[in-house]
Amino acid sequence: MRTPTAEVRQALPLVTVRGLKVAYDATTVLDGVDLDLFPGEMVALLGASGSGKSTLMRSLTGFAPVSAGSVRVAGHDVTNLARGELRTLRSEVGQVFQQFNLIPRLSVLTNVLTGALHGAGPINLAGGFSSAHRRRALELLDRVGIAHKASAPARSLSGGQQQRVAIARALMQRPAVILADEPVASLDPKLADSVLGLLREIATQDGIPVLVSLHVLPLALAHSDRIVGLRHGEMLVSGVTSQLDAAALEPLYDDEEHRDDDHH
Numbered sequence: 287m288r289t290p291t292a293e294v295r296q297a298l299p300l301v302t303v304r305g306l307k308v309a310y311d312a313t314t315v316l317d318g319v320d321l322d323l324f325p326g327e328m329v330a331l332l333g334a335s336g337s338g339k340s341t342l343m344r345s346l347t348g349f350a351p352v353s354a355g356s357v358r359v360a361g362h363d364v365t366n367l368a369r370g371e372l373r374t375l376r377s378e379v380g381q382v383f384q385q386f387n388l389i390p391r392l393s394v395l396t397n398v399l400t401g402a403l404h405g406a407g408p409i410n411l412a413g414g415f416s417s418a419h420r421r422r423a424l425e426l427l428d429r430v431g432i433a434h435k436a437s438a439p440a441r442s443l444s445g446g447q448q449q450r451v452a453i454a455r456a457l458m459q460r461p462a463v464i465l466a467d468e469p470v471a472s473l474d475p476k477l478a479d480s481v482l483g484l485l486r487e488i489a490t491q492d493g494i495p496v497l498v499s500l501h502v503l504p505l506a507l508a509h510s511d512r513i514v515g516l517r518h519g520e521m522l523v524s525g526v527t528s529q530l531d532a533a534a535l536e537p538l539y540d541d542e543e544h545r546d547d548d549h550h
């Protein structure tokens with residue numbers, strides 16, 4: 287079993303990053319980043335466009351060129367993985383994206399079921415799923431509030447509903463950690479609140495740490511236990527949310543007008 291006992295999960299961080307440096311050719315994108323994610327907490331990742339939020343998330347699943355420092359995720363040494371370990375690592379990290387990344391023509395239920403295949407090799411939808419898988423997928427859809435849409439094609443759902451399907455799909459993996467890169471950037475404020483509320487409920491109830499990057503400060507202040515802020519790839523803010531306010535986060539965006547703002 288890869289899931290540690292409840293006792294261990296309470297004591298140990300699921301993610302530990304120390305002195306992380308990531309460089310693309312001569313350009314340093316992250317420099318000296320430290321991060322811990324403990325069971326049950328929701329951590330907001332802030333920073334202007336280009337500050338390195340997505341790169342930090344990618345480094346947790348072995349998708350970034352790490353040039354110094356250490357990255358441990360769910361017991362894996364990500365900078366020094368054994369053969370075949372990368373797939374296991376990725377199967378243990380649930381991911382939620384701004385654009386949901388569902389398969390539009392497939393049913394909501396099938397989209398959730400694909401989470402069970404994550405890391406299990408090439409997806410073979412013709413192979414069928416066990417009834418236990420289907421039962422679990424339906425339970426998860428019920429939990430995220432859209433069981434009534436199980437047989438609808440994913441493309442027929444609203445953005446907020448699609449993101450709930452994507453969260454159910456991530457849970458289908460039984461993830462040790464959830465990474466959500468701007469999961470509410472395409473949603474209106476009310477839906478953004480409800481999706482972040484759902485992610486935090488999952489963190490709290492299931493003990494799964496959630497790292498969520500956000501561009502809207504009030505959302506980060508309302509929906510996180512801790513905040514980590516990047517500026518030009520350096521960690522400028524790291525603190526408990528209840529001890530931070532908008533003024534404390536302002537320096538993260540000080541020179542935003544000088545930054546390249548047109549990429550995501």
Ligand SMILES: Nc1ncnc2c1ncn2[C@@H]1O[C@H](COP(=O)(O)OP(=O)(O)OP(=O)(O)O)[C@@H](O)[C@H]1O
Pocket residue numbers: 310315333334335336337338339340341342549550
């Ligand atoms: N594959 C790559 N090759 C070269 N440079 C890259 C690559 N990926 C990211 N970068 C650079 O790394 C920096 C950080 O990018 P990243 O996508 O992590 O920022 P971000 O904080 O997620 O921004 P946004 O808020 O716009 O999503 C940027 O300057 C970007 O151009």
Ligand SMILES: [Mg+2]
Pocket residue numbers: 339340341467550
């Ligand atoms: Mg990004």
